[in-house]
Amino acid sequence: MPHAHPPLPPAPFPAPSHDHARCVATALATAETLCGERGARLTGLRRQVLELVWESHGPIGAYDLLDRLRALRSGAAPPTVYRALEVLMEQGLVHRINRLNAFIGCAHPDAPHEGQFLICTRCGTTAELDEPAIAHAIEQRARALGFAVEHRTVEVTGLCPSCRPG
Amino acid sequence: MPHAHPPLPPAPFPAPSHDHARCVATALATAETLCGERGARLTGLRRQVLELVWESHGPIGAYDLLDRLRALRSGAAPPTVYRALEVLMEQGLVHRINRLNAFIGCAHPDAPHEGQFLICTRCGTTAELDEPAIAHAIEQRARALGFAVEHRTVEVTGLCPSCRPG
DNA sequence: AGACTATATGTTATAATGTTTCATTCATGA
DNA sequence: TCATGAATGAAACATTATAACATATAGTCT
Numbered sequence: 001m002p003h004a005h006p007p008l009p010p011a012p013f014p015a016p017s018h019d020h021a022r023c024v025a026t027a028l029a030t031a032e033t034l035c036g037e038r039g040a041r042l043t044g045l046r047r048q049v050l051e052l053v054w055e056s057h058g059p060i061g062a063y064d065l066l067d068r069l070r071a072l073r074s075g076a077a078p079p080t081v082y083r084a085l086e087v088l089m090e091q092g093l094v095h096r097i098n099r100l101n102a103f104i105g106c107a108h109p110d111a112p113h114e115g116q117f118l119i120c121t122r123c124g125t126t127a128e129l130d131e132p133a134i135a136h137a138i139e140q141r142a143r144a145l146g147f148a149v150e151h152r153t154v155e156v157t158g159l160c161p162s163c164r165p166g
Numbered sequence: 167m168p169h170a171h172p173p174l175p176p177a178p179f180p181a182p183s184h185d186h187a188r189c190v191a192t193a194l195a196t197a198e199t200l201c202g203e204r205g206a207r208l209t210g211l212r213r214q215v216l217e218l219v220w221e222s223h224g225p226i227g228a229y230d231l232l233d234r235l236r237a238l239r240s241g242a243a244p245p246t247v248y249r250a251l252e253v254l255m256e257q258g259l260v261h262r263i264n265r266l267n268a269f270i271g272c273a274h275p276d277a278p279h280e281g282q283f284l285i286c287t288r289c290g291t292t293a294e295l296d297e298p299a300i301a302h303a304i305e306q307r308a309r310a311l312g313f314a315v316e317h318r319t320v321e322v323t324g325l326c327p328s329c330r331p332g
Numbered sequence: 333a334g335a336c337t338a339t340a341t342g343t344t345a346t347a348a349t350g351t352t353t354c355a356t357t358c359a360t361g362a
Numbered sequence: 363t364c365a366t367g368a369a370t371g372a373a374a375c376a377t378t379a380t381a382a383c384a385t386a387t388a389g390t391c392t
Contacts, residue, residue: 013312105256138322147293147325154320209387
């Protein structure tokens, strides 16, 4: 059994009608497991924030998260959200989309990585890729210039299969 | 003479000691020419802002620009800078680095394009690439997923040749 | 030139995003 | 149980960006 893949994450662009509650539940369960293995603490607050991030179908801003969090925790303030997000990002459970000043649940949190994102400008649905060809193309050119890569940000906007005409 | 290249822009990572005043002068002259050809108006203000952007060796934030601009125009306010930057970006004379909330002069303003950036985290020097292999790797994967690309953001941090050890 | 028009800039206020600081609470282990 | 460090609460503040409206300037037409 050379390829014992873990259960596959949702397809890059899930059907608009998919059972998103299930995505959320799976993501939370995975997060619990990973944090358990790592000795990281997925506290009530962090779990709530992660759940809110996942409940959004696309990237969601910190202040939108804050609004939603306040329904659960009346005293929530900006640092409440930002601190939780910081930990979640450290654990690779959430990614930041710089272009949008927004956050999204990581589709492949098992191993640390930096995602590559395809962001639909119409419906907001965002697919996370982890495409070696892209990373290699960047790495190769950087190396040729003597540049030692630390972090790669790849954020692509456009129209997802459901939104594009034709 | 099949390849009548325009004068080459500075190498991706210019030596720290290079004559930057010359870079600035060249960039401004090019901007004048391009705007003239296009019927775009490179006003005094826009020219000043473009010059300030170029005078910085790396990406520079809008409020840093504003501080410097105020030495030239006492009444300058945030919109003064942002509006100038907007026009300069429309003309492809300046790029925005989302990761840094900062702006940088475009190295190849002749044709419209989206740059790919290698940003040194130590000295701030930033190289602009326009590497088809990177764009193609992204394009190909997107196409395979049925995603129609509009804009590509590629921002890579790391250490430039002058700053990296060894 | 004079009047008209569109563009550009000045000015003030405000929105949106993100951080610092210090106090308090909570979990954990000696 | 008490000491410790981590997590959260709470208030203020910093940074980045835009909205709205007034004024000025440049280009055009007659």
